[in-house]
Amino acid sequence: xxxxxxxxxxxxxxxxxxxxxxxxxxxxxxxxxxxxxxxxxxxxxxxxxxxxxxxxxxxxxxxxxxxxxxxxxxxxxxxxxxxxxxxxxxxxxxxxxxxxxxxxxxxxxxxxxxxxxxxxxxxxxxxxxxxxxxxxxxxxxxxxxxxxxxxxxxxxxxxxxxxxxxxxxxxxxxxxxxxxxxxxxxxxxxxxxxxxxxxxxxxxxxxxxxxxxxxxxxxxxxxxxxxxxxxxxxxxxxxxxxxxxxxxxxxxxxxxxxxxxxxxxxxxxxxxxxxxxxxxxxxxxxxxxxxxxxxxxxxxxxxxxxxxxxxxxxxxxxxxxxxxxxxxxxxxxxxxxxxxxxxxxxxxxxxxxxxxxxxxxxxxxxxxxxxxxxxxxxxxxxxxxxxxxxxxxxxxxxxxxxxxxxxxxxxxxxxxxxxxxxxxxxxxxxxxxxxxxxxxxxxxxxxxxxxxxxxxxxxxxxxxxxxxxxxxxxxxxxxxxxxxxxxxxxxxxxxxxxxxxxxxxxxxxxxxxxxxx
Numbered sequence: 348x349x350x351x352x353x354x355x356x357x358x359x360x361x362x363x364x365x366x367x368x369x370x371x372x373x374x375x376x377x378x379x380x381x382x383x384x385x386x387x388x389x390x391x392x393x394x395x396x397x398x399x400x401x402x403x404x405x406x407x408x409x410x411x412x413x414x415x416x417x418x419x420x421x422x423x424x425x426x427x428x429x430x431x432x433x434x435x436x437x438x439x440x441x442x443x444x445x446x447x448x449x450x451x452x453x454x455x456x457x458x459x460x461x462x463x464x465x466x467x468x469x470x471x472x473x474x475x476x477x478x479x480x481x482x483x484x485x486x487x488x489x490x491x492x493x494x495x496x497x498x499x500x501x502x503x504x505x506x507x508x509x510x511x512x513x514x515x516x517x518x519x520x521x522x523x524x525x526x527x528x529x530x531x532x533x534x535x536x537x538x539x540x541x542x543x544x545x546x547x548x549x550x551x552x553x554x555x556x557x558x559x560x561x562x563x564x565x566x567x568x569x570x571x572x573x574x575x576x577x578x579x580x581x582x583x584x585x586x587x588x589x590x591x592x593x594x595x596x597x598x599x600x601x602x603x604x605x606x607x608x609x610x611x612x613x614x615x616x617x618x619x620x621x622x623x624x625x626x627x628x629x630x631x632x633x634x635x636x637x638x639x640x641x642x643x644x645x646x647x648x649x650x651x652x653x654x655x656x657x658x659x660x661x662x663x664x665x666x667x668x669x670x671x672x673x674x675x676x677x678x679x680x681x682x683x684x685x686x687x688x689x690x691x692x693x694x695x696x697x698x699x700x701x702x703x704x705x706x707x708x709x710x711x712x713x714x715x716x717x718x719x720x721x722x723x724x725x726x727x728x729x730x731x732x733x734x735x736x737x738x739x740x741x742x743x744x745x746x747x748x749x750x751x752x753x754x755x756x757x758x759x760x761x762x763x764x765x766x767x768x769x770x771x772x773x774x775x776x777x778x779x780x781x782x783x784x785x786x787x788x789x790x791x792x793x794x795x796x797x798x799x800x801x802x803x804x805x806x807x808x809x810x811x812x813x814x815x816x817x818x819x820x821x822x823x824x825x826x827x828x829x830x831x832x833x834x835x836x837x838x839x840x841x842x843x844x845x846x847x848x849x850x851x852x853x854x855x856x857x858x859x860x861x862x863x864x
Contacts, residue, residue: 363676369547370675371683374417376549377669377714378684379691379699380576380707385420389428391438391658394579394590396420397692399657404685407648407660408678413636416626417666417681418648420658421618424611426749428658431607440604442594442653447608449649452616452642461638463620468765470734471757472625473727474741478753479664480718481746483711490708491527493520493574522568523705526556530709547673549710556706574704580696587693592656611649614751615661619645621754622662629671669714733768737761766798773799776806784815791820795827800834807838816848827854 378400386396403418411418432441455461488494530552537548560570581587598604623636641662648660670680691699719742727738737760745753773795779786787810795803810817819835821827835854842849 363679366674366676367680367683369550370670370673370680371687372547373549373673373710374666374670374675374680374684375687375691376553376707377710378417378419378666378688379578380704381422381663381665382420382688383576383578385422385425386658388422388425389420389658390432391428392590392592392656393577394692395592395656395658397578397688398591398655399652399660401685401688401692402648402652402655402657403660403663404681404683404688406651407644408681408685410640410647411636411644411678412640413623413626413662414632414634414677415630415667415670415675415680416623416636416641416662416678417670417684418619418645418660419663419666421615421661421663422665424614424618424659424661427607427610427614431611435598435601435603435607437595438656439592439595440598440601441607442592442656443596443598444604444608444611445653445657445659446594446650447605447653448611448615448659449646449651449653451609451612451646452649453646455612455616456639456642456644456646459639460616461620461640461642467621467624467754467758468737468761469628470727470730470737471741471754471761472621472628473723474738474757475621475745475750475754476625476629476664476668477719477723477738478742478745479668479750480715480720481742483665483715484719485746487708487711487715490704491524491712492518493523493570493705494518520568520570520574522560522563522566522570523574523703525568526559526703527705527709527712529555529559530706531713534709534713549673552706552709553702556703557701560701560703570703576700576702576704576707578692578696578699580700581693590656594653611659615645615649615659616642617751619662621750622664622667625664626662626667626671629668631671632676665711665714668718669710672714672717733764737764769796770798770802773802774806781815785811785813786816786818787814788818788820791824791827793823793825795824795831797828797830800828800830803831804834804838807834812845812847814847817842817850819849819851819854821854822852824853 379397382396382400383393384396386393386399389395400419403420407418408416428441431444432438435441435444533552533555534548537546537551538544560575563569579590581590619641620638623638623641627634627636645661652658652660666684670684673680675681724739727735737757740760741753741757743753744756747753748756773792775790775792777788777790779788789803789807791803792799807817832854835851839849839851
């Protein structure tokens with residue numbers, strides 16, 4: 348089995364390579380700054396972010412059967428990771444928690460817990476995609492204009508809009524802004540140019556950014572050092588090996604390690620399953636990812652990451668959606684992106700450090716817009732309020748809280764509409780008029796739960812007292828809750844006492860399926 352897996356890893360599909368190779372370059376360009384940024388936000392070494400991205404490409408993608416998903420360090424885990432490192436007091440101890448989290452995920456995959464992702468409403472998943480797109484755009488705005496510090500959006504001494512505007516204008520680096528605007532233009536129009544569009548637009552964006560930043564040197568629009576990508580430079584094999592940090596297995600009986608491990612395992616698994624569900628919806632070929640296999644792949648990936656000094660990883664929607672938008676076809680695009688990350692770290696760190704962050708910000712802005720396009724909002728509105736409201740609330744909740752909290756709120760709203768629809772569709776009421784004599788016919792739905800008790804009760808007792816006859820048809824119902832049957836029996840007695848003819852068809856306390864057998 349291992350041999351088969353290894354050969355699958357090494358074998359490249361020539362048919363799809365023409366799509367996957369350029370897509371892998373795009374994913375690499377998107378993943379590189381994200382790996383570094385997430386590591387920094389998590390309070391971990393920058394190398395940890397890169398090694399996690401490499402493992403996501405080389406290890407997870409080689410085991411997973413998801414054609415388009417790309418794994419790496421997850422932005423949704425940064426707060427948890429930062430707090431865990433501080434709580435455990437040592438990064439080595441935290442790595443042990445990552446290894447244990449990977450083992451837990453592997454077990455979840457073996458016991459087939461991956462199906463839970465299939466129960467998330469599509470409106471919530473689409474809302475998650477749109478919210479991530481909006482979040483990406485908001486987070487890239489400072490980088491797009493060269494605002495290295497968030498205080499560019501704040502002012503303390505009053506002055507109204509004029510003071511606010513001046514603060515922003517003074518903080519803008521116009522060289523960075525020009526690079527970002529030109530980069531966006533390339534991303535939008537380059538694919539439309541026949542012949543030239545064989546070169547990936549993001550690659551042209553990076554080349555243009557490097558050239559312009561060199562051109563701006565010595566001018567008023569010169570970029571400063573914090574406007575460039577910064578990855579650690581490795582000049583020897585020994586220096587490379589020194590970057591790895593091993594977990595501290597002496598802390599195996601530390602209760603806090605296990606608590607953090609379970610927390611990471613559960614949250615990382617949920618994020619992965621949500622991302623997989625979302626990416627499968629974006630897949631033009633509409634393929635379906637085996638979720639249990641994905642959990643096992645993520646588990647092995649996190650075990651490897653913890654052993655080598657990396658961060659917790661998940662299937663990441665930003666990289667994955669960039670893969671889809673760039674035309675990736677198979678998982679070899681994710682594998683290749685892992686190879687590019689490894690080569691970048693070892694062979695060309697100085698070249699990578701020449702890339703302006705504005706170029707990468709433009710790529711992410713373009714990706715964010717595609718995820719949260721106005722067309723998506725219009726499409727959801729056309730589907731009706733029962734789809735649009737859970738979608739919109741999920742978007743707002745994620746933007747103003749975090750991914751998991753927002754998805755949770757969206758699911759609650761979606762469940763409300765599901766219950767509401769279920770209550771409304773519990774029965775059908777018809778009135779037959781036979782020479783002024785009204786017969787009321789209530790036909791029950793296939794499934795009648797306790798949630799339908801109140802609307803059925805209200806409808807029955809709203810029937811006029813002068814009704815000639817009432818017929819309640821349960822022939823099409825496979826299940827009728829006992830609470831509902833009690834309501835029907837009580838109403839039968841009430842109708843008889845008023846002299847109204849009433850018939851209950853195929854309704855009894857016994858299980859109907861058992862009776863039929």
